[in-house]
Amino acid sequence: MQISQIFRSSIGKKLLLAITGLSWAGFAVGHFIGNTTLLLKDPTPFNKYAHFLSGLGGALILVELILAASLLVHLFFAIKVTLENRKARPVKYAVSKSAGRESKKGFATSTMIYTGILLIIFLVLHITHFKFGAVYMTTVDGNQIRDLYKTVYEFYADPINTAYYVIMMILLGTHLSHGVWSAFQSLGLNGNRFTPFIYKVGFLVAVIVSVGFIAIPIYIHFTGGAV
Numbered sequence: 033m034q035i036s037q038i039f040r041s042s043i044g045k046k047l048l049l050a051i052t053g054l055s056w057a058g059f060a061v062g063h064f065i066g067n068t069t070l071l072l073k074d075p076t077p078f079n080k081y082a083h084f085l086s087g088l089g090g091a092l093i094l095v096e097l098i099l100a101a102s103l104l105v106h107l108f109f110a111i112k113v114t115l116e117n118r119k120a121r122p123v124k125y126a127v128s129k130s131a132g133r134e135s136k137k138g139f140a141t142s143t144m145i146y147t148g149i150l151l152i153i154f155l156v157l158h159i160t161h162f163k164f165g166a167v168y169m170t171t172v173d174g175n176q177i178r179d180l181y182k183t184v185y186e187f188y189a190d191p192i193n194t195a196y197y198v199i200m201m202i203l204l205g206t207h208l209s210h211g212v213w214s215a216f217q218s219l220g221l222n223g224n225r226f227t228p229f230i231y232k233v234g235f236l237v238a239v240i241v242s243v244g245f246i247a248i249p250i251y252i253h254f255t256g257g258a259v
């Protein structure tokens with residue numbers, strides 16, 4: 033099969049959606065683990081971690097380019113698959129519910145394209161707020177480095193920003209809860225015996241990441257105030 037045929041075939045599109053989606057899910061897990069240092073009262077571990085990442089230089093830019101390309105491919109094929117599905121079935125299901133163990137029709141499934149688009153808008157604003165947001169400096173081990181901890185704490189001192197993040201992280205959980213399961217299925221990882229287990233793992237990852245990401249702004253808002 034030629035590459036162009038893979039892109040045009042239904043399974044090829046689903047495979048690309050799965051791989052690009054899982055790479056973002058993996059990034060979200062890593063990003064969440066790193067961000068847990070924001071929960072410490074001492075800003076130094078988080079600032080050191082952020083400084084270490086920015087110090088990776090070319091390697092960081094490479095990862096950013098891979099993630100950006102992955103997001104564009106994910107968005108492109110998500111829109112394509114959604115439009116094709118609508119063309120194949122112009123009349124919506126009267127009742128949107130699961131048709132059994134192997135089918136996961138439901139709220140998360142039917143809203144994937146909408147939660148996905150809202151999350152991409154969130155991402156652009158998110159990077160603007162933090163990566164390119166207010167710059168403060170601090171001294172760590174005799175070196176002047178960025179006080180990103182202060183930027184984040186200042187941001188979540190605002191209740192509107194905190195509420196906005198909580199809503200977006202609920203959408204992230206909804207998107208991931210269906211997305212991870214669906215990606216595993218597209219990759220053919222669901223034998224009959226393991227399907228319920230795989231579904232549970234996907235769901236658990238989505239819940240841990242989104243509940244964790246919800247907890248960070250709430251914790252900072254109620255305990256941090258303006259730094």
Ligand code: HEM
Nearest residue numbers: 060063067082085096159162163180184204245246248249
């Ligand atoms: C409570 C939730 C979150 C917090 C507190 C948070 C915090 C941050 C901070 C502080 C940065 C700037 C890092 C730097 O400039 O060194 C950042 C960057 C970023 N965040 Fe988040 N984040 C959150 C949720 C998310 C989610 C859900 C995603 C998407 C999966 C995400 C994706 C990104 C991306 C792509 C970057 C840019 C990374 C780079 O280019 O180096 N973040 N985040």
